[in-house]
Amino acid sequence: MIESIAIVGATGAVGRLIRQLLEDREFPCKKITFLASKRSVGTPITFRGEEHKVQLLSPDAFNDIDLAIGSTPDDVAEEFCPWAVQRNCVVVDESGFWRMDPKVPLVVPEINPEAALAHQGIISSPNCSTTQMVLAMKPLHDAGKIRRVIVSTYQATSGAGVQGQADLIDGSRAFLDQQDYDYQAFAHPIAFNLIPQIGSHKEQGYTSEEMKMVYETQKIFGDGSIKVCPTCVRVPVENCHSESILVETEKKITVEEARKLFAATQGIQVIDDLSQGEYPMPSTCSDDDRTFIGRIREDLSCENGLAFWCVSDNLRKGAATNAIQIAELLVRSQAAT
Numbered sequence: 001m002i003e004s005i006a007i008v009g010a011t012g013a014v015g016r017l018i019r020q021l022l023e024d025r026e027f028p029c030k031k032i033t034f035l036a037s038k039r040s041v042g043t044p045i046t047f048r049g050e051e052h053k054v055q056l057l058s059p060d061a062f063n064d065i066d067l068a069i070g071s072t073p074d075d076v077a078e079e080f081c082p083w084a085v086q087r088n089c090v091v092v093d094e095s096g097f098w099r100m101d102p103k104v105p106l107v108v109p110e111i112n113p114e115a116a117l118a119h120q121g122i123i124s125s126p127n128c129s130t131t132q133m134v135l136a137m138k139p140l141h142d143a144g145k146i147r148r149v150i151v152s153t154y155q156a157t158s159g160a161g162v163q164g165q166a167d168l169i170d171g172s173r174a175f176l177d178q179q180d181y182d183y184q185a186f187a188h189p190i191a192f193n194l195i196p197q198i199g200s201h202k203e204q205g206y207t208s209e210e211m212k213m214v215y216e217t218q219k220i221f222g223d224g225s226i227k228v229c230p231t232c233v234r235v236p237v238e239n240c241h242s243e244s245i246l247v248e249t250e251k252k253i254t255v256e257e258a259r260k261l262f263a264a265t266q267g268i269q270v271i272d273d274l275s276q277g278e279y280p281m282p283s284t285c286s287d288d289d290r291t292f293i294g295r296i297r298e299d300l301s302c303e304n305g306l307a308f309w310c311v312s313d314n315l316r317k318g319a320a321t322n323a324i325q326i327a328e329l330l331v332r333s334q335a336a337t
């Protein structure tokens with residue numbers, strides 16, 4: 001039992017869902033505090049039938065809090081996580097800031113749960129596009145050791161938070177009404193468009209989002225030899241990221257074997273019947289914690305290659321659900337000691 005939990009970034013796209021999922025999953029805590037910026041102070045939030053008010057994120061907000069789940073921009077997480085840790089509060093953080101810090105475990109509970117228990121105060125939850133890819137990779141890696149991955153993402157606007165969701169809806173309306181629209185979350189119009197840049201410009205022509213997929217994958221598997229070549233694209237879809245994934249394994253895995261491996265993996269749902277037009281799509285996979293896989297086929301260009309399509313709710317397993325699963329690991333380990 002956690003006595004007291006704080007949701008940091010409680011008013012955001014991920015933070016709102018964390019509140020809902022803590023309720024749905026009956027997370028064991030006696031007291032809850034909702035924190036955000038001064039813009040949101042006083043905003044009412046109902047939790048388990050009781051009304052709470054959003055409080056200001058500040059160092060002293062962590063006095064007497066045991067566990068915080070943070071979903072704020074990177075610069076905010078950089079500042080607040082040490083405030084929490086100094087007050088003996090463990091943080092499960094959704095932001096990108098701490099993920100590659102060697103002292104901070106980066107955890108997907110289905111893959112490396114043991115890493116969470118070796119934390120030093122902060123545990124990171126991966127980038128949403130990484131989480132669904134590594135979940136799909138895991139059974140193939142265990143069976144045939146993945147050498148190389150080529151991934152192209154089709155990322156929903158909810159990945160850019162509340163403002164990203166609003167930009168898609170309001171920008172689409174404005175487009176249809178032939179009105180101008182001032183996009184806040186995107187550098188280019190997203191309505192009726194694709195944007196082949198997510199994040200900032202990084203090394204060798206890749207973006208920050210793409211390099212997260214490279215480094216986070218290696219850290220989660222504890223295997224720096226896995227090569228990943230990503231292309232991340234923002235698409236005009238409200239929720240759920242989709243990925244076209246090609247993996248090359250050391251040991252050949254046939255399509256039938258891959259289908260069985262995926263089907264036997266907890267958290268993965270195979271929907272794969274091209275002849276009947278059945279495959280995962282954002283419109284059918286939203287509001288679900290599972291990672292959906294379809295279009296499983298041999299890579300015609302490479303001997304030990306497999307190609308497939310992967311869709312997952314970026315706000316749920318890509319963010320809120322994964323963080324809560326990490327918190328549940330901590331609760332279980334506390335109960336066991």
Ligand SMILES: NC(=O)c1ccc[n+]([C@@H]2O[C@H](COP(=O)([O-])OP(=O)(O)OC[C@H]3O[C@@H](n4cnc5c(N)ncnc54)[C@H](OP(=O)(O)O)[C@@H]3O)[C@@H](O)[C@H]2O)c1
Nearest residue numbers: 009011012013014036037040071072095128159161162319
């Ligand atoms: N969206 C996804 O699919 C997803 C997936 C994985 C990880 N993440 C990561 O999760 C984090 C949150 O993402 P999101 O999509 O929920 O973003 P969002 O909808 O923009 O929400 C951001 C939250 O951070 C709070 N915040 C911003 N500046 C603050 C400040 N100076 N002090 C205190 N609180 C502040 C906001 O509070 P106010 O309302 O008061 O401004 C809001 O609650 C980001 O780091 C993101 O990269 C997101």
